[in-house]
Amino acid sequence: MTAALGTARGVTATRVPQAWAVQLEKVCKRYGEVTAVDRVSVDIARGTIVAVLGPNGAGKTTLVEMLAGFVTPTSGTIRVLGEDPRRPSRRWRAQVGMVSQATALDPQLTVAEVLAALAGPFPDPLPAGEALGLVGLTGEAQTRVQALSGGQQRRADLAAAIIGRPSLLFLDEPTTGFDPAARRQTWTMIGQLAGRGTTVVLTTHYLEEASQIADRVLVLAAGRVIADATPAALRAQAGGSTVRYPLPAGVRDLPAGLRRHLRPHQNTIVATGTTAAPVLAAIVAWARARRLDLSALEVGPPTLEDAYLALTRDGQTPSHRTEPSHA
């Protein structure tokens, strides 16, 4: 059986229902007067990795929790693996894994004990040792959860989420607290899971993470999807070149023309698109006059972060969003 693809994306196509892991149609979630998720319509194909980005309070976690069945939408339709996640069957639960923002394992028990127990209800679980190997915790199997570091606890939580060989995995900021090596190992693992057909929906604040592993990026702001595209398409949308100049330590007397482009939390001047060339000239002139080192000056294509910040700063409306090159 086939059905017409929703017109929300402005694309006409046919779809085979089994091809979609997730289907949302005009989904809203309101808490009193606050609209956390506002008329979101998205389809996610099986086997893809979708990153959901957005500022704090954009609705990312609410969206994922609705997909996992923990939050009931105020209106709209959600189908996840062909079922309503609010009324899932045991078979549905056997196919879905989730990592929430907080570690959710009994702290008094060892990692191996917890994973063995959580594997019990699944029809064909991964061996606990293998799940731990995938998240780089093989040596901690006999360690109590409470004795693990924060990052290790998150990795143990990730192992618990994949113990049932899920075909759909929800990850809510999964690598928060990870060291760089653990983060990259997790990216590799997520890539492996997607390679064998697992659909991954993750929220993250690490734009490098989305850029590295996601096939598709959804940007939410105030509950709405303001961009839906591949990472490359989002970068291209930011346009032109980007100039980056991390300020040398102790430099404060920035000219007004450059101060406008300063990202204070990074202490870096960043200019994209049509402003890049004049800002580059201004940086060079100012640095020459101040005899500042320019070795950290970079000129290149915009990063996903540049594109994201442009989107969220401009408060782009859904009608402006970029269409994904694949669904």
Added chain:
Amino acid sequence: MPEPLAPAGTRTGLPGWLALTGQQAGYQLRLLARSTRSLLAGVLLPVLVLLMRGTGAGGRGDQLALAGGLAALGVISSAFVTHASTLVIGRESGVLRRWRMTPLPPGSFFAGKIAATVVVADASALLTVLVAALTGAPASAAGAAWMLIPVTAGALAWASLGTAVSAFIPTAAAAYPLLTVTYLPIVLVSGALGTVSRPAWLATAATYLPARPVIIATAGALRHPGSWPVLTPGQLGVLAGWVAVGLAVALVCFRWDPGRARQPRRATARLRSSPA
């Protein structure tokens, strides 16, 4: 580098309810055994009270009544306070959500958890009676074994109530104070530490609360092992009624997730402070 994923095995059917309940009971028992708070509240509290107070200089009946009352105190503490507080803590920490995301039937989760609670409650009662015997109370092994019938029935009733009450406790920090002020007055007015002076209406009310039948029947089982019925039809009816009330409320009100009642305020705050 991560190792390659193992190929899926041949097992495709979901495990059965009974097997999962047994696994869950074992898991929860291990969890309780490693929880200092549960051991202190349910197992050591009645023993400490017994050691401080002694079995008393009264007759055989008084000594066994006190042992029975303290055994019931431990049972109720384990089955109500520990059981309910671990549910609240698990809900707040996300452990309950983790289980809810697995294909474990909710019935297996609760049956396993309550079974583990009953085992700990029974062990607590046996330890209390053993200490009572060692300190001079004329308790027998037969009486201790016979006592397990009312103790188990009481643990089931209180665990059922604890499951229900856990739905109304907002946070883990509030769990112990709220549960303690709920159960302790009931246990004391029901005579767990001996006869107390109380108005007639309170004495009557206590017979309909779930502590008094457990205390009376436990002391009776210690005094007259083998005597039948261990629980009178009235006592059994009271406990069964509380089991039914607890299960009914739990079925309607139990929450696997922390409430979202505070979400609007937080969401508003986050929206105002965005972007990150």
